[in-house]
Amino acid sequence: MSNILKEDCKLKLDIISRAKKLGMNIVGFAPVERWEKYKETDAEYYPQNIWPGIKTVIVLGAQIYLPMLETTPSVVYSELYNTSNRILDEAAYKIANYLNTLGNQGFFFPRDCYGDISVLVKKPAAAFSQVLAGKYAGLGTIGYNHTLITKEFGPRVRLVSVLTDAVIPGDPVLEKDLCIKCEMCRKCCPTSSFKTTENFIADMNKKKCAAYHAKLKSAYCYPCGVCIKVCPIGADRKIYGYNARKYLNEKEALKKDKNDPEYAGWVHCREHGSKSLEK
Ligand code: SF4
Numbered sequence: 001m002s003n004i005l006k007e008d009c010k011l012k013l014d015i016i017s018r019a020k021k022l023g024m025n026i027v028g029f030a031p032v033e034r035w036e037k038y039k040e041t042d043a044e045y046y047p048q049n050i051w052p053g054i055k056t057v058i059v060l061g062a063q064i065y066l067p068m069l070e071t072t073p074s075v076v077y078s079e080l081y082n083t084s085n086r087i088l089d090e091a092a093y094k095i096a097n098y099l100n101t102l103g104n105q106g107f108f109f110p111r112d113c114y115g116d117i118s119v120l121v122k123k124p125a126a127a128f129s130q131v132l133a134g135k136y137a138g139l140g141t142i143g144y145n146h147t148l149i150t151k152e153f154g155p156r157v158r159l160v161s162v163l164t165d166a167v168i169p170g171d172p173v174l175e176k177d178l179c180i181k182c183e184m185c186r187k188c189c190p191t192s193s194f195k196t197t198e199n200f201i202a203d204m205n206k207k208k209c210a211a212y213h214a215k216l217k218s219a220y221c222y223p224c225g226v227c228i229k230v231c232p233i234g235a236d237r238k239i240y241g242y243n244a245r246k247y248l249n250e251k252e253a254l255k256k257d258k259n260d261p262e263y264a265g266w267v268h269c270r271e272h273g274s275k276s277l278e279k
């Protein structure tokens with residue numbers, strides 16, 4: 001191994017260790033050439049075209065705890081979402097800062113990056129895709145529901161990207177799809193935003209999804225997250241289990257009896273700290 005390669009690997013291990021200490025659950029490295037190789041988005045969205053000189057995208061992921069997510073739409077999940085955003089941006093800021101101290105460019109693309117949901121209702125696209133970055137960094141594959149599906153947490157992981165001019169060895173892109181196309185996400189989506197086509201990934205009505213999010217935001221129980229809640233994939237299921245019947249029956253069961261004991265905990269969280277969606 002050449003000395004330059006050894007140094008690159010040392011930097012990679014150093015960044016992984018720092019990211020883990022900052023509370024990140026998963027870390028992956030994507031050389032920017034992968035955007036050109038896969039051509040899955042327009043060239044104006046390639047990181048090297050947004051910031052010329054960038055060589056590597058470091059993707060950091062923080063898990064979403066299933067029991068909190070299951071209460072959605074609720075302020076419990078809303079607070080978790082906000083917390084994950086904070087720790088992601090903080091970790092990305094600190095990793096970028098560390099790269100700067102080494103004399104490298106280092107900065108980050110914040111995990112969501114939109115001013116208000118009303119903007120997304122009109123134009124539901126980000127300047128940079130964290131999901132594609134996650135795929136190119138070997139952290140997972142893109143599922144039917146347009147999210148990054150990971151081995152560790154299925155789609156229950158939030159992502160942020162650090163961009164640097166340091167050349168750091170990439171992680172292998174996963175070849176095999178982790179999504180099993182069970183379509184639980186489509187069946188449980190409250191807005192029926194997914195449509196199955198001949199493609200592996202669903203046709204998604206992003207404007208409809210964003211409009212629902214605007215409603216959730218005004219009721220303080222944003223975001224939705226149902227399509228990541230019901231996905232069976234992820235090692236976190238070994239801890240929390242999987243009850244497809246409970247997910248599939250939720251809407252009907254609560255329509256029949258809003259005090260159905262099976263859903264009492266979720267309903268309890270929804271009835272505190274946020275407004276009712278019905279009003
Ligand atoms: S719920 Fe099923 S179809 Fe949807 S992303 Fe997960 S595995 Fe894929």
Ligand code: SF4
Pocket residue numbers: 188189190191192193194209210212224225226227228
């Ligand atoms: S976030 Fe909610 S509304 Fe949007 S696609 Fe997923 S399940 Fe449907």
